[in-house]
Amino acid sequence: MKTSSELSPTSALDLEGLFNERRALIDGALDRLLPAEYVEPVSVHQAIRWSVFAGGKRFRPILLLTTGEAFGAHPEDLLATACAMEMIHTYSLIHDDLPSMDDDELRRGRPTCHIQYDEATAILAGDALQTLAFQTIAEESLLSPEKRVLLISELGRTAGTPGGMVAGQALDLEAESCAVTGEELERIHRLKTAALIIAAARCGAIIAEAPDPELDAVGKYAAQLGLLFQITDDLLDITATAETLGKTPGKDLQAQKATYPSLYGIEAAHQRAHLVHQEACAMLEQIERPTEHLRAIADFILRRKA
Amino acid sequence: MKTSSELSPTSALDLEGLFNERRALIDGALDRLLPAEYVEPVSVHQAIRWSVFAGGKRFRPILLLTTGEAFGAHPEDLLATACAMEMIHTYSLIHDDLPSMDDDELRRGRPTCHIQYDEATAILAGDALQTLAFQTIAEESLLSPEKRVLLISELGRTAGTPGGMVAGQALDLEAESCAVTGEELERIHRLKTAALIIAAARCGAIIAEAPDPELDAVGKYAAQLGLLFQITDDLLDITATAETLGKTPGKDLQAQKATYPSLYGIEAAHQRAHLVHQEACAMLEQIERPTEHLRAIADFILRRKA
Numbered sequence: 001m002k003t004s005s006e007l008s009p010t011s012a013l014d015l016e017g018l019f020n021e022r023r024a025l026i027d028g029a030l031d032r033l034l035p036a037e038y039v040e041p042v043s044v045h046q047a048i049r050w051s052v053f054a055g056g057k058r059f060r061p062i063l064l065l066t067t068g069e070a071f072g073a074h075p076e077d078l079l080a081t082a083c084a085m086e087m088i089h090t091y092s093l094i095h096d097d098l099p100s101m102d103d104d105e106l107r108r109g110r111p112t113c114h115i116q117y118d119e120a121t122a123i124l125a126g127d128a129l130q131t132l133a134f135q136t137i138a139e140e141s142l143l144s145p146e147k148r149v150l151l152i153s154e155l156g157r158t159a160g161t162p163g164g165m166v167a168g169q170a171l172d173l174e175a176e177s178c179a180v181t182g183e184e185l186e187r188i189h190r191l192k193t194a195a196l197i198i199a200a201a202r203c204g205a206i207i208a209e210a211p212d213p214e215l216d217a218v219g220k221y222a223a224q225l226g227l228l229f230q231i232t233d234d235l236l237d238i239t240a241t242a243e244t245l246g247k248t249p250g251k252d253l254q255a256q257k258a259t260y261p262s263l264y265g266i267e268a269a270h271q272r273a274h275l276v277h278q279e280a281c282a283m284l285e286q287i288e289r290p291t292e293h294l295r296a297i298a299d300f301i302l303r304r305k306a
Numbered sequence: 307m308k309t310s311s312e313l314s315p316t317s318a319l320d321l322e323g324l325f326n327e328r329r330a331l332i333d334g335a336l337d338r339l340l341p342a343e344y345v346e347p348v349s350v351h352q353a354i355r356w357s358v359f360a361g362g363k364r365f366r367p368i369l370l371l372t373t374g375e376a377f378g379a380h381p382e383d384l385l386a387t388a389c390a391m392e393m394i395h396t397y398s399l400i401h402d403d404l405p406s407m408d409d410d411e412l413r414r415g416r417p418t419c420h421i422q423y424d425e426a427t428a429i430l431a432g433d434a435l436q437t438l439a440f441q442t443i444a445e446e447s448l449l450s451p452e453k454r455v456l457l458i459s460e461l462g463r464t465a466g467t468p469g470g471m472v473a474g475q476a477l478d479l480e481a482e483s484c485a486v487t488g489e490e491l492e493r494i495h496r497l498k499t500a501a502l503i504i505a506a507a508r509c510g511a512i513i514a515e516a517p518d519p520e521l522d523a524v525g526k527y528a529a530q531l532g533l534l535f536q537i538t539d540d541l542l543d544i545t546a547t548a549e550t551l552g553k554t555p556g557k558d559l560q561a562q563k564a565t566y567p568s569l570y571g572i573e574a575a576h577q578r579a580h581l582v583h584q585e586a587c588a589m590l591e592q593i594e595r596p597t598e599h600l601r602a603i604a605d606f607i608l609r610r611k612a
Contacts, residue, residue: 035467035468039468040468040473040477041467041468041473041476041477041480043476043479043480044467044472044473044476045467045468091433095429095430095433098426098429100424100425100426100429101426101429118406119406120404120406120407120479121476121479123401123404123406123407123429124401124467124472124475124476124479126433127397127401127432127433127436127466127472128466128467128472128473130433130436130437131436131462131465131466131467131470131472132462132466132467134440134458134462135458135459135462135463135466137458138455138456138458138459138462139455139459139462144451145450145451145452145454145455146451148451148455149444149445149451149454149455150444152440152441152443152444152458153441153444153445156437156438156440156441156444156445157441159437160433160434160437160438160441161341161347161350161351161430161434161437161438162341162345162346162347162351164437166350166430166433166434166437167346167347167350167434169430170347170349170350170427170430171346171347173349173426173427173430174347174349
């Protein structure tokens with residue numbers, strides 16, 4: 001087995017090709033799973049596709065595919081659940097962007113759903129995407145019913161409340177304009193961002209029938225990955241330009257949102273990112289499988305520019 | 307077997323007792339399934355409970371229990387799915403009431419969720435209720451995994467788009483201030499209201515393992531029941547007082563919404579209600595089971611005052 005430190009520049013390049021290939025695979029599957037734009041009600045179907053095909057990085061579904069493959073699952077067994085994960089993620093972005101929530105008009109360089117369409121349509125598009133996520137897994141005939149209910153339970157637990165994404169978003173709103181401690185900030189991010197990233201990795205491992213200790217290890221790897229994702233997100237909000245970011249930078253500061261850099265300063269936030277990256281990689285050592293690609297995902301997030 | 311026309315006033319009275327008993331059963335189960343109010347984030351958990359325990363009639367879960375029992379299922383096997391149905395229904399009410407949707411400030415005589423809390427919290431409460439609905443079925447250990455995925459698929463299809471509730475709500479919004487035909491109006495209601503009512507009856511029958519022809523018949527009964535529910539709803543909007551209705555009457559007229567009475571007149575709408583009631587009951591004749599309680603539900607909706 002090749003360890004991550006032996007990765008050559010060539011394999012790194014192949015990895016980018018592999019990511020692009022997977023992104024195409026996921027986009028193709030999403031296109032098949034989502035209602036067509038010309039099907040009535042066209043408003044909500046156009047809004048769904050506007051947001052799903054807005055140039056997202058497909059980070060969560062790629063993580064699911066990569067984890068599942070590391071544990072020996074066939075890509076076709078992973079694809080529907082990977083798409084369900086992206087549907088949940090996209091629904092949360094649509095609702096988070098609404099005027100009464102984060103009030104964002106721009107995402108990935110394009111108008112957000114409620115700006116391009118209207119608020120009611122955006123709410124319904126998000127609602128429908130959540131429904132379709134669970135339906136997609138329930139109807140995935142390549143997986144046993146036992147596995148499907150496990151996946152739906154995992155996704156429900158990590159997308160909802162009190163242990164998941166919605167809880168994190170609610171705590172985040174409650175904390176706005178309040179002084180929060182570093183501990184509270186990590187709790188918010190663990191729920192709001194990391195929960196679904198953990199679910200992505202765990203669902204891949206569940207489909208591959210990974211043994212419990214390794215399922216546990218990959219979940220902990222993903223927890224650190226989620227934290228890393230949030231820290232780099234906060235840093236990019238300060239250091240990136242609108243062009244590379246695809247959204248208005250500096251919004252967190254304006255909204256007086258607690259972020260890693262605002263709590264600890266930019267330099268300490270960078271250091272924290274490196275530490276969390278190391279912790280993520282350390283968890284991979286506990287897995288007796290080729291985990292280079294999972295390691296590469298952690299590297300990629302540490303260095304991301306957008 | 308006693309036919310519905312033989313129902314004595316005494317059985318009708320028992321029926322009311324039975325409905326109250328079921329309502330208490332459902333409320334108790336919902337209380338156990340929903341996060342407690344003191345669990346963080348308290349905002350969203352209070353909002354969820356505010357809307358779920360707002361004095362709803364529990365029509366959909368009662369229909370699910372009644373259908374399942376008619377086909378011989380044990381009540382305890384039906385209860386979790388019945389609650390999931392009510393969670394989906396409540397989420398849809400919370401989102402429908404939002405300012406960008408129907409903009410309602412009063413429901414069942416109390417402030418709506420976004421009035422009592424705020425808009426962001428109401429959106430999140432609805433989102434979390436939808437998640438919990440699917441999670442509840444996935445984790446219902448009394449049912450086989452095969453049955454759970456069937457139920458989730460049924461609920462997903464009828465709650466989402468293009469064949470379900472969200473599609474109906476989107477078509478309804480598209481049709482506002484437009485001249486719609488009677489045919490278009492029925493299509494909207496079939497999706498917006500009837501789809502979930504059909505799902506309630508079908509899920510009860512699925513849990514009870516009803517044979518396909520009877521599953522089909524009970525679905526058609528529920529389709530007419532849903533239509534009947536909407537017609538009587540439209541009529542009550544005109545004829546009821548705010549006190550009995552628990553919300554502002556005359557809102558449809560004000561919003562220039564197409565309704566049965568606005569399209570056909572009050573008298574013709576009453577006649578249509580009676581016809582649809584007959585059609586619902588006719589479907590029950592095809593079921594070789596004691597269906598008095600299902601018939602009584604149709605009677606109850608035809609005569610409802612709120």
